[in-house]
Amino acid sequence: DAGITQSPRHKVTETGTPVTLRCHQTENHRYMYWYRQDPGHGLRLIHYSYGVKDTDKGEVSDGYSVSRSKTEDFLLTLESATSSQTSVYFCAISKGGSQANEQFFGPGTRLTVL
């Protein structure tokens, strides 16, 4: 499982509140990713990181920000949560950024915005 943990695993919050999800890895891999999964959409990439303080946008980055101040942690922040951000969020890591490196996924965080 590549030593990936996500916290919290479940969260219920109200519209307009800030929310931060944490992804933690224990193997010092360079690449980390945040996805959301909604019925009928598979997984959609939100943001990814290719090093400390190096990030790039994915398919659905609006309304989300990320930070990576150290190798092992990648934080996803919803500055002002909306009901459309109710989803399951998965973090993933990759040992390298090249074509030939597979990703390993965390257990997911189920977020409900009321």
Next chain:
Amino acid sequence: DAKTTQPPSMDCAEGRAANLPCNHSTISGNEYVYWYRQIHSQGPQYIIHGLKNNETNEMASLIITEDRKSSTLILPHATLRDTAVYYCIVRVEGTGGFKTIFGAGTRLFVKA
């Protein structure tokens, strides 16, 4: 944008081979094809990947056509535990490396 298309669902009898097709007609010469699967609400699990040669590992085989525009994932002896959503993916290049864009996948039902 996902660069692959897959059928939304398929059935397979337990013990038989499951053949899952994927179309990736716009794939570039240096892009790999990856397969993942997701069981229930767990995180996706890596299965196999390839560039142009056929590949086999302990989980599955990957057959890529000569023109690389399509591929087939083969589970040689499907079991009930193989019931899952299977994703065929081509990674796209971003600012700092390659990022994975998932489509909706194929929901495989293995029946007893």
